[in-house]
Amino acid sequence: MPKHKEVSEDFDILDAWEELWLTLTIIDKDLRKSILKGNKQSGRRTRKSLRVAKELTDDILNASWYAEQAAIAEKKKNKIHKNTDGPGIKKIKELRESGKK
Numbered sequence: 882m883p884k885h886k887e888v889s890e891d892f893d894i895l896d897a898w899e900e901l902w903l904t905l906t907i908i909d910k911d912l913r914k915s916i917l918k919g920n921k922q923s924g925r926r927t928r929k930s931l932r933v934a935k936e937l938t939d940d941i942l943n944a945s946w947y948a949e950q951a952a953i954a955e956k957k958k959n960k961i962h963k964n965t966d967g968p969g970i971k972k973i974k975e976l977r978e979s980g981k982k
Contacts, residue, residue: 888944897944901937904930 908930915924 886939886943888940888947892940892944894941894944894948897937897941901934901941904934904937908934 908927911923911927911930914920915927
């Protein structure tokens with residue numbers, strides 16, 4: 882299982898997504914300028930922006946993983962066992978009592 886880098890409590894996934902989207906738009910323009918026109922500076926900007934995009938992507942992945950784990954933990958915490966005296970539970974109780982005798 883991959884290790885997940887902890888993100889701060891105030892990290893907003895949607896804000897990071899919008900920033901990533903904007904970064905990818907800028908990358909698209911610079912990449913096209915670099916490839917089609919042979920502009921070296923736009924190639925440098927593209928590589929730098931790709932590194933920023935990678936970091937943003939990692940942050941979004943980690944934040945969403947932690948949010949998912951928190952939701953799962955909350956769901957388990959709030960889970961109520963409605964059928965505590967159902968047929969399966971009664972059978973287990975009978976087996977335990979018969980084993981004690």
